[in-house]
């Protein structure tokens with residue numbers, strides 16, 4: 015078992031918990047999708063796995079085991095060590111996570127260097143191949159650009175290139191394709207699935223796109239009001255939903271010939 | 275009633291890339307929008323959609339072309355006239371966390387523009403903030419929060435409420451529902467429709483979800499590398515191979531894992 019989350023409860027500061035009773039597991043090469051209500055705690059859950067909750071956010075109850083280790087017992091230094099090569103995250107808001115006054119190339123080089131890719135030629139080759147993988151045209155221009163000079167979808171793809179560069183064992187992807195047009199989305203989804211199949215990357219993806227969840231996921235967790243409402247094999251959740259909330263969600267997906 | 279509210283004529287925008295190179299982000303785009311109408315813009319990432327939106331709100335100046343708003347040339351407005359223009363044309367930005375001032379609480383984010391234009395008094399702020407939060411399906415007690423203490427979709431709804439607050443005549447929605455689950459998204463779309471019927475609002479709806487654009491928009495402008503490919507009244511009218519490729523790339527719940535992606539995406 016690569017990741018095992020049990021009875022997780024998460025709170026910000028002294029407020030009441032915003033997430034409760036969440037349990038799931040993830041094996042190497044598996045894909046789990048978390049879907050559900052805006053504000054139900056999806057981002058909070060995946061950030062807690064990397065121990066990067068902002069604003070006094072903390073695990074209030076339950077456990078998170080990664081590679082057999084209790085991550086709550088690990089030191090912050092150990093967390094930092096694991097972030098990158100073992101666990102990497104694509105943020106919901108990649109633009110806001112970047113340093114606005116440093117070029118993409120500089121930020122990418124620094125990130126790789128911290129994790130041991132120090133040879134400049136090797137780093138350069140890796141950066142350009144990753145930018146090409148996420149279908150960014152003209153990688154040399156991208157490396158020279160500052161975040162504000164890129165479109166929303168280009169910034170998101172830069173974030174994906176960072177996260178996938180070190181071939182992490184666990185990829186945490188928070189709305190990785192929500193800023194992407196549908197063709198680029200299809201290409202990125204395929205690249206993520208290739209990583210799951212060829213190098214056994216486990217993927218935890220948060221998405222509002224139920225079509226993407228249905229395509230990618232082995233299992234789906236549906237969240238509402240900070241609690242899980244449904245968890246099971248993707249086919250069951252999508253084609254045989256057990257709760258009113260999941261049914262309502264599926265009915266609201268815009269589609270060809272859809273009403274509203 | 276159905277008079278033209280906006281006309282973009284031959285708009286071009288180039289950015290210098292250094293080393294004498296330039297990038298043409300928007301290339302000779304012309305379109306118009308009538309009162310009460312929704313024009314969608316779809317197209318690949320980097321095709322110039324947001325740049326076009328920023329030109330329209332005058333956050334960028336076009337390299338060439340003319341913007342007519344209510345028949346008046348606003349391409350070179352400045353000072354008080356520009357301020358008034360920005361009141362009539364509101365924008366919901368693609369990136370809500372960078373668009374909301376992190377130092378302000380939600381109630382001030384929502385009400386400051388109203389105070390600046392003298393539309394409400396300070397003592398009206400709490401009531402007005404609650405009213406706007408209810409409109410976008412957020413709890414009233416969010417009025418006292420800071421944007422970074424909210425989820426992505428909650429921030430996006432604050433940005434939508436702020437744009438609606440000034441009762442503009444034209445609203446640009448740049449991926450404005452991309453962080454919302456489909457059920458909340460349906461609520462927001464219904465709200466936008468109601469306001470459109472009541473107030474004859476015009477919308478420019480930039481969106482990656484082709485079927486959502488299809489349902490919500492009267493016409494859809496399809497863009498590729500800064501240029502117009504075609505303008506259609508619905509996806510069914512799409513003729514260009516480019517639009518067909520976009521449509522074929524959509525993941526659907528019905529197809530699930532059986533989805534076959536267009537092979538040309540991987541060449």
Ligand SMILES: Nc1ncnc2c1ncn2[C@@H]1O[C@H](COP(=O)(O)OP(=O)(O)OP(=O)(O)O)[C@@H](O)[C@H]1O
Nearest residue numbers: 026052053054055056057058069423424425426427
């Ligand atoms: N830093 C914070 N301080 C206090 N409350 C927070 C903070 N961040 C998030 N919250 C609250 O915790 C709840 C869960 O937020 P989270 O961002 O995990 O939701 P989400 O499921 O990712 O939503 P979305 O789909 O809109 O991104 C929300 O009600 C939010 O307002």
Ligand SMILES: Nc1ncnc2c1ncn2[C@@H]1O[C@H](COP(=O)(O)OP(=O)(O)OP(=O)(O)O)[C@@H](O)[C@H]1O
Nearest residue numbers: 163164165166167289299319320321322323324325
């Ligand atoms: N300030 C700037 N300086 C230099 N280039 C820019 C600037 N702003 C945008 N660009 C470039 O213009 C092109 C169009 O960007 P724009 O943001 O309009 O795309 P978009 O269609 O909105 O894409 P997305 O769907 O990814 O948001 C991109 O190649 C981008 O890098």
Ligand SMILES: [Mg+2]
Nearest residue numbers: 057106425426
């Ligand atoms: Mg989130």
Ligand SMILES: [Mg+2]
Nearest residue numbers: 165166324368
């Ligand atoms: Mg954009």
